[in-house]
Amino acid sequence: MESIKIGWGMRSITPDKPVLLAGQFHDRIADRVRDPVMVTAMAIEGADGEQAVMVSCDLVGIEDHILEGVRARLRNDIPELDSDLVILNVTHTHTAPTLKGFIESRVRPFLTCPREYPGIMTPDEYSDLVIGRIVEAVKEAWLGRRQGGLSWGEGYAAIGHNRMVLYHDGMAKMYGNVDSIFFKGFGGPEDHRVEMMFTWDQNIELTGIIVNMACPAQIIEHESFISADYISEVRELVKQKWGPSVHVLGTIGASGDLAPRDLMRNKAHGKLEGDEELRAAATSLVRAMEAGLETTGRTIDTNPVLKHRVRNVSLPLRRVEKEETERAISQWEAFRNAKESQEDDLVYFESLGFARQMEIFNDWAVQNHYHRLRQHAFYQMELHVLRIGDSALVTNPFELYTEYGLQIKARSAAKQTFISQLTCGSGGYLPTASAIASGGYGTQLLSGAVGDEGGRLLVEHTLEAIQSVWQDPA
Template sequence: MRSRSLSSRKSVAFLLAGFTSCLALPGILDAAELRVGAAQIKITPPDGIPMAGYYNERGSEGVLDDLFARALVFEKDGTKAAMVTLDLITTSAPMVEATRKAVQEQTGIPTEHVLITASHTHTAPIITGRGPRDNVFGGGKDITRQYNATLPGLIAECVEQAQVRLAPAAISLGRATEKNLAFNRRFFLKDGSVAWNPRKLDPNIVEPAGPVDPEVLVLAVNDPKGKPLATLVNFALHPDTVGGSRISADYPGVMAGLVGAWRGGESVTLFANGACGNINHRDVNWEAPQKGPGEATRIGTILAASVFKAARELKPASGDQLRVAREVVKLPLPAITPEQVQKATAIMQEVISGEKKPAFLDQVDAFKVVDVEGRKGAPWEVEVQVITLGNEVAVVSLPGEIFVELGLDIKKLSPFKHTFIAELANGSIGYIPTKRAYGQGAYEVVSARCAAGSGEILVEAAARLLQKLKAAK
């Protein structure tokens, strides 16, 4: 049962739609050169399904707002590519493999031309196939397995619907800067250590241990007459604001609703989360509580306003080429000792039995160690994928919760003016910190299943692909 009152959000959306309807989004590309289709499909799970995001089991108790899969399909000169965004905690390798196979069978789009990314909402179901943590907290239950089994078919159906709607289209690009939503959640303390999510107004805080990425990127798709078809929004911010036990897309869902109301008609709004592994919404210098549906509404509304501001700056994109490239990269495992494995096994037993609740970081480390031990020394084989449109637009997919510094490095190295970063894409291995962060410790580093330097390997791979596609004729 949908329990959130949406009347205020709908009122704001109605006013925005009326006020901005006169804004004509500029078009590009001869309509005969590019075709685009967009679609969305509901993927809300049944009540009672175990939810992801935390180190405890919690079954869902109703729906705050629905979850969606949204798809964009591009076609140029017979080449097709699909981008899918999901209101889910993550993607898994098994889910992506099954989905890509279904997409190819139903649409003919090659598997390697399908990009699948998740928003990382923490009020969504567990995605299976990612390791013992999810199994311990409800991933092995029938309701979870059955839901996960339906996802590839639902996503493929969404892509198929988008392909059916392929039509001549024009794209425009814009950007805005939003400095009041995202905050680095790692801080240097007076004792020289680095803390993760310290309490608000903590007098021991010296300064943030890293930057943020305030860029809001917007790609607007219209038909040749200016009718809105789709909007792709890219921003780097952890969606963990709602909390509780009701299903919700978190702030990206609020933003999508407002932008969709503004754009109107059957326009589809997609959200790709940027590199936000160490970024969240908590302002430690603001004493106000920042949790719950109201906080998601606040953030989603401000982000939507940034999209509206970017609309004034939308410019036609140049070029008419659609290109796709991918590279499978091997990432090394962190070193673990037999003593760590023995300790982790004992902690896992405590968690499973419920007789004792281990300390949080001990639990985090235990699940990491068990995951790494299970690989028997085999490095992670992960995918970096790039889709480009013309000479200005690139979408880079990365396989985990990427530290913001790595995303910023890719943008600096990219020869494309507008470089969208989509994390948690095409299967995720969890946190991927910078090499520098490994020496500082704290939650993300304790949790990381890959060794120091892995993030920089991904940056190098992304840079190679971007240069390759820029040079292609």
């Protein structure tokens, strides 16, 4: 019986010039590289010709023009590959360069005081580099696919923690003070499960690991150098343990309200810093890989069921009332008038402090969202469901709150479910109803246009998509 075919490819997307970094509300120029940012591709083809290519990128998000540019070039370069079946996800590192589209759609309208930086690689230039390197990695993976097999493992690594501190008045604050008499708990659950898929060649040699964990790669999010964060440390540890030819493809699970910061432990023992913190997270994750490989991960299937389906899903946008919009317009105009009367509007804006800046950002977002609702009431997204054996990988473009991910895993028809957020798009945060009621970062319109109504529907669409590839396994 012919076995499944698997191929791997990898390319650096590290710029060779200073570059503007993405992931914060202030500008950071990186002129050095701590570790390279990469794209890693895994191509898989079933005996019946079913296809999938998964690509993990050390970026903060997948902009639409990146997805469209990659697929357009692949249609020309590899016509036998259905480019619509190429799945792009990000690890959400906050120390990767800014892409074209990120400034225009997210940062500059908020900042209102744009700066020019001569001598850096522009977002347009970097976007072109990223598209080209992703295409190269996909081509290497697709053209290099060979007969092999897959196995699966499960484990635990406590690296993602809820960052929304909840107080007795019902309000929540990101990274709030836990050493307070008003501390009640945290705003939502955590998910320390690690899902793993191992790829093998015909000689039963390990060739790669797909790892899925509910924790974005943002341990060193405020730094001004280029880094893939803890994912880079994981790659190095995997090379040391299993050899330099073993690839790692990281996918980030539902973790919109999580971060690699244990606020309770930090209070008692102090926060680890920099390299030490990165190594600790990577070591925990690689230990889970070791355990998964040694327990169930060596049971190899050379001809697993492979099904890949893509759905276009419409989710309702969050509602905003006219009164709220009018209030936001009034407050936004008051800010604009005050700013324009200043001798240096940038200094004035920066003097307001983060909390006030967030209020201004949200006023801007509310009025724009109100006008958007009058034209289009839905957010259009691409949902992939990939069945490989008894496991399912499902995607969404959001920073999806963990509660939704747990609902999907609990009700999934698959024995093991990989959830890949920030995939094939960047839809912003998708909070739950309780999170919206408590407030705090990630729950306002400035952070995302889809709310809990859309979140509940996304869960149901995802579960139905998983069920559909279980009904007819032939």
